[in-house]
Amino acid sequence: MRAPVSARLGADFTKLWTASAVSNIGDGVTMAAGPLLVASISDNPALIAGAVFAQQLPWLLFALISGAYADRLDRRRLVVAVNLVRAVALAGLAATVATETVTVAIIYAVLFLLGSGETLTDTAMSALLPSVVAPDKLPSANARLYASFTIGNQFVAKPLGAWLFVISAALPFGLDAFTFAVAAALIANIRPVPVPVQPRQRVSLGGEIAAGVRWLWRHRLLRTLAVTMGLGNIAFGAAFAVFVLYCRQRLDLSDVGYGFLLTAFAVGGLFGTTVAARLTRAFGSTTLLRAGLIIEVVTHVTLATTTTPWVAAVILIVFSIHAMVWGITVTSVRQRTVPAPLRGRVGSVYALLDLGGAALGSLLGGLFASVWEITTPFWIAATMMTTITALAWHRLREATA
Structure with missing residues (x-):
């Protein structure tokens, strides 16, 4: 039985909010640096647009399925596992950029993996929030999450990603890998909340x-x-x-x-x-x-x-x-x-x-x-x-x- 959530939204929400803010900065950095990386390899518009498509395609393929599985699995563990996988993928991309072995195919594969993970974590994080915050505090919690997304992902990360790319092409992707690892550690430390499964008629x-x-x-x-x-x-x-x-x-x-x-x-x-x-x-x-x-x-x-x-x-x-x-x-x-x-x-x-x-x-x-x-x-x-x-x-x- 967990303790009542404090009037200040509680320590668990602070961890979730911080994890979201940190990973949003990393996401924004990669969103800015990704097209620049492809453009540094090729000036073909189709290849550059393909990088954007590779990260968005999973929403087309998996949006409905990911929503269903986010309800069937332990959401906290799901977010941790997916963030760790994304951290490893980005670290690998940063290594290939640093060693000048990166190819368009590698970039596409990593961006597709990032997008696939996003369909799971975005849905699971949204569903996890009511387990962390009292019902009457949800509007305040959502407002803070959205504000951190707008400020971190849009204001801070985009120019930061372009600036880091100018310094070192591998740097933005290494930073993003670090943010996913930090986010995974924070979410892992949120107290598990067992959710009783209500019997219902099985539907495919x-x-x-x-x-x-x-x-x-x-x-x-x-x-x-x-x-x-x-x-x-x-x-x-x-x-x-x-x-x-x-x-x-x-x-x-x-x-x-x-x-x-x-x-x-x-x-x-x-x-x-x-x-x-x-x-x-x-x-x-x-x-x-x-x-x-x-x-x-x-x-x-x-x-x-x-x-x-x-x-x-x-x-x-x-x-x-x-x-x-x-x-x-x-x-x-x-x-x-x-x-x-x-x-x-x-x-x-x-x-x-x-x-x-x-x-x-x-x-x-x-x-x-x-x-x-x-x-x-x-x-x-x-x-x-x-x-x-x-x-x-x-x-x-x-x-x-």
């Missing part, structure tokens, strides 16, 4: 997943939002898969400049979290969702036409404000609508469309940029989002109701 994994998919598809508004999100992320993924080359060739930025431009996303995202609720109260969900679709079109057109870094930075800030407001709005609509027993499965379908769409877009973006110009993916994304906006506009009126 496929049957449970199918029930969630059927429910979502039969709900007109949520179906519209899910399809819009999936297609929108294909457009986004296609445009931003070659962003490192876009910054070099179109904006004439250095590697460090590329890292700082990435923080523009974080600036807008952090601001978006502070205004989302007020904007919803002032304008309603329908207006925000429709405005978001327009912002997507304008963003892609602006990036396709500008050659000025500060213009790109401003539009990226606006885009990330929209992305955060859109995400919060859609999540709120879904939580109000989906029955409690189906929220996990319906949520996993959203994750599949969200990250799976981005993975597919990353693959396509590299191919488009290889065949045509570096700005071609942005023009295609603008065309796609214009079509999506026209098709979804009428259906989104139901969001506010």
Whole structure:
């Protein structure tokens, strides 16, 4: 029997929060340094986009399955084991970079392994939190976790990753390996919480997943939002898969400049979290969702036409404000609508469309940029989002109701 959780969220939450913050910094460093590493080996847009695709592909393949297994296994031990595997993989990558034996195939393999682990740990960490924090403290705990992600992964890690890569190409990946090892040690020291298994009728994994998919598809508004999100992320993924080359060739930025431009996303995202609720109260969900679709079109057109870094930075800030407001709005609509027993499965379908769409877009973006110009993916994304906006506009009126 464990002691009551303190009013300050407790020592176990501190360990979980610290583990999350440390690993988020490592993740962000690798996200910035990974494309730079591939670009140092090859200037082929398809190969660079393939690195992004390799890390996103596991969400397309394993999102639904990982969610199910995170409920079936000991979540604390699962997170520890996966983090240790990721630490070893990154240490190996750092060694090949340091010895100049790294290849694109090695990079792809490590990034795929990292992405596969992420599908398990992200789901398990979210499910582990209620075992660590009292129910009435969950909003405060989640706010701290999200703030640490935004500040660590977006603000600190992106420019840090680019800066470390300039100093030594192996350094960012060695740092990330260390952060995963630290995170594993912290999670291992969280007190085990036995969860009694309630007897229930056995249903196959496929049957449970199918029930969630059927429910979502039969709900007109949520179906519209899910399809819009999936297609929108294909457009986004296609445009931003070659962003490192876009910054070099179109904006004439250095590697460090590329890292700082990435923080523009974080600036807008952090601001978006502070205004989302007020904007919803002032304008309603329908207006925000429709405005978001327009912002997507304008963003892609602006990036396709500008050659000025500060213009790109401003539009990226606006885009990330929209992305955060859109995400919060859609999540709120879904939580109000989906029955409690189906929220996990319906949520996993959203994750599949969200990250799976981005993975597919990353693959396509590299191919488009290889065949045509570096700005071609942005023009295609603008065309796609214009079509999506026209098709979804009428259906989104139901969001506010």
